[in-house]
Amino acid sequence: MNQKADILNYLTRHFPTLDSHLQEHLSAVGLLKEVAAGTVLMKQGQYIKYTMLVLEGRIKLYREGEDAGEFFMYYLEPGDACAISMVCIASGKSSEVMAKAIEDAVVLMIPVQHMEALMKDYKSWYQFVIESYRRRFEELLMVLDSTVFKSMDERLLNYIREQSRQLQTRELKLTHQEIATDLNSSREVISRLLKKMEQKGMVKLYRNYIAVLTV
Structure with a gap:
């Protein structure tokens, strides 16, 4: 063509x-x-x-x-x-x-x-x-x-949902630093909040991606 x-x-x-x-x-x-x-x-x-x-x-x-x-x-x-x-x-x-x-x-x-x-x-x-x-x-x-108007944990939750929707996948190949940059936060804060989400069974954290479970 x-x-x-x-x-x-x-x-x-x-x-x-x-x-x-x-x-x-x-x-x-x-x-x-x-x-x-x-x-x-x-x-x-x-x-x-x-x-x-x-x-x-x-x-x-x-x-x-x-x-x-x-x-x-x-x-x-x-x-x-x-x-x-x-x-x-x-x-x-x-x-x-x-x-x-x-x-x-x-x-x-x-x-x-x-x-x-x-x-x-x-x-x-x-x-x-x-x-x-x-x-x-x-x-x-x-x-x-x-x-x-929203707290960082609410913003992170909405961000994960939107990324999963846009990419049409439950495996997000995003680093903690990339998420922190998009949300104008620090990698340490995002890592801590993601760990909390994992403990609640909402996501599963892997080395190269984030698996979205119940978000």
């Missing part, structure tokens, strides 16, 4: 709300890109040249503090678009967040010069962008509510 056919196959599978004419157009102007786990796709202070649609894998969105600490925002999965890059393109502003592939991924990069015409010429794209904004805003509100 050629790249255009590959793109159409991905779009049909993961972006069914985009009409067929739009999918054809995106397959002509978009660039299919494979990225390895750990690749940084967007940096703070960077001016955006492309917006991206996620076709495979997961992309982590987060802010990086002056002390190199991270504030986790949300994940992008197949069928998602990077709403923040769209906002930056529309406003001509540089990015204020980081985007990093946390596993091998495939994304469709759409050059900035096509964005205005897409919004004007394709109703399904306009609706898709608005829905992307809404979903990301709701996710950010959930993160804010969790950070401000």
Whole structure:
């Protein structure tokens, strides 16, 4: 299969709300890109040249503090678009967040010069962008509510549940440090809370993964 056919196959599978004419157009102007786990796709202070649609894998969105600490925002999965890059393109502003592939991924990069015409010429794209904004805003509100109003053990429980749901597995290949970074905590605190969850029969801790039992 050629790249255009590959793109159409991905779009049909993961972006069914985009009409067929739009999918054809995106397959002509978009660039299919494979990225390895750990690749940084967007940096703070960077001016955006492309917006991206996620076709495979997961992309982590987060802010990086002056002390190199991270504030986790949300994940992008197949069928998602990077709403923040769209906002930056529309406003001509540089990015204020980081985007990093946390596993091998495939994304469709759409050059900035096509964005205005897409919004004007394709109703399904306009609706898709608005829905992307809404979903990301709701996710950010959930993160804010969790950070401000919930204890760390509640946040950890919700995090484990959400990771299991998103990845569709009960075996989470996450280190205690990765969880601590996402929850803006320390590895020691997360390890202690996970041990408590294990004692309650909620999870089982192994060297390379966490088995979700009754969460």
